[in-house]
Amino acid sequence: MTGVSVQGFGRRHLDAVGERGRLCAGIDPHAELLEEWGLPVSVDGLTRFADICVEALGPVAAVVKPQVAFFEVFGSAGFAVLERVIRGCQEAGALVLADAKRGDIGSTMAAYATAWLEDTSPLCSDAVTVSPYLGFGSLDPAVSAARASDRGVFVLARTSNPEGAALQTATVDSLCSEPASVSDRPLRSEPASVTKGVAQSIVDAAAAENADGTATVGLVVGATRAHGLDLSALNGPILSPGLGAQGATADDLPSVFAGADLAWVLPASSRGVLGAGPDVVALRAACEKQRDEIEAAFG
Ligand SMILES: O=C(O)c1cc(=O)[nH]c(=O)n1[C@@H]1O[C@H](COP(=O)(O)O)[C@@H](O)[C@H]1O
DSSP: OOSSOOOHHHHHHHHHHHHHOSOEEEEOOOHHHHHHTTOOSSHHHHHHHHHHHHHHHTTTOSEEEEBHHHHHTTHHHHHHHHHHHHHHHHHTTOEEEEEEEEOOOHHHHHHHHHHHHOTTSTTOOSEEEEOOTTOGGGGHHHHHHHHHTTOEEEEEEEOSSGGGHHHHTOEEETTOOOOSSGGGSOSSOOOOSOEEEHHHHHHHHHHHHGGGSOOOEEEEEOSSSOOOOOOTTOOSOEEEEOBSTTSBOGGGHHHHTTTSOGGGEEEEESHHHHTTOSSHHHHHHHHHHHHHHHHHHHO
16 A cells, blocks of 8 residues: 555545455445335335345444435435434444535534534434535645544546536646635636646545545545546545446546556445345445456455
8 A cells, every 4th residue: 555654534445445345335225225125115115225234234334325315305304314323334344434415614614513523412423424615725624634533525527427528527726725815816816837637636635635544535436437637646435326227337546547556446335235125134245246247256
């Protein structure tokens, strides 16, 4: 593995995947899945779905990723079920990555950080997904809260959906900072000194945060297509959704992540694994099979 010795969240992450293998099992209680599992689309159905996932996945997956949106659908009762999933999976030994994709101005971001990353919160998880599109610096409160408690944030860089490409591959002047006022604007534009893709600028900002060896800042880079990013200096985890329902396979991963440190790559699947439920044994077997395919592909 490249880089400095790993501590903090990075150590917790590497220990978890070292023990259980590289798979993040998504817990996405889609209405269609509830129906497929023979459950009502209601809080009762959600609770049963969640309990099956905790029992099947919590003891074997290195990381579980509840998708907050599917709990939010049911309002406060859904959030109560989410709290139960978070605690249950942690007690079973999995790291919990709350897929909340939060992002806002810094002062509001601080409240999101309290909600998802501080011990006092009933939703406190081991990590949370965040969006950098209000500016990478707006994520500072979450990065600080995570760093202070050996937790992590996973920042969207190059997402698995086709709609992300136009924004994420756009070229930016990486040294550009907004003038404080109109009068501060230069009379003529200066030549851009460094240009890079938006996603690469996020990778580079994350790598700078990880220079302390804590791997506090992970990235989200989809497994569904070549991304063209240089991830070699990141020294942090790379969540890679897209396996299964979105079409990527374990065999795609080595070429998608050529040049990255594969020890950090954490492929994720939700529907591709959850389709094996509601039987606990079958669901756990599907999770282990997907993990084994990933480990075999990485060699
Ligand atoms: O942050 C994520 O997890 C995420 C990022 C991304 O680029 N693409 C993506 O699909 N996801 C999430 O990963 C899960 C994918 O679900 P499946 O397609 O069923 O495996 C969903 O919860 C998505 O919200």
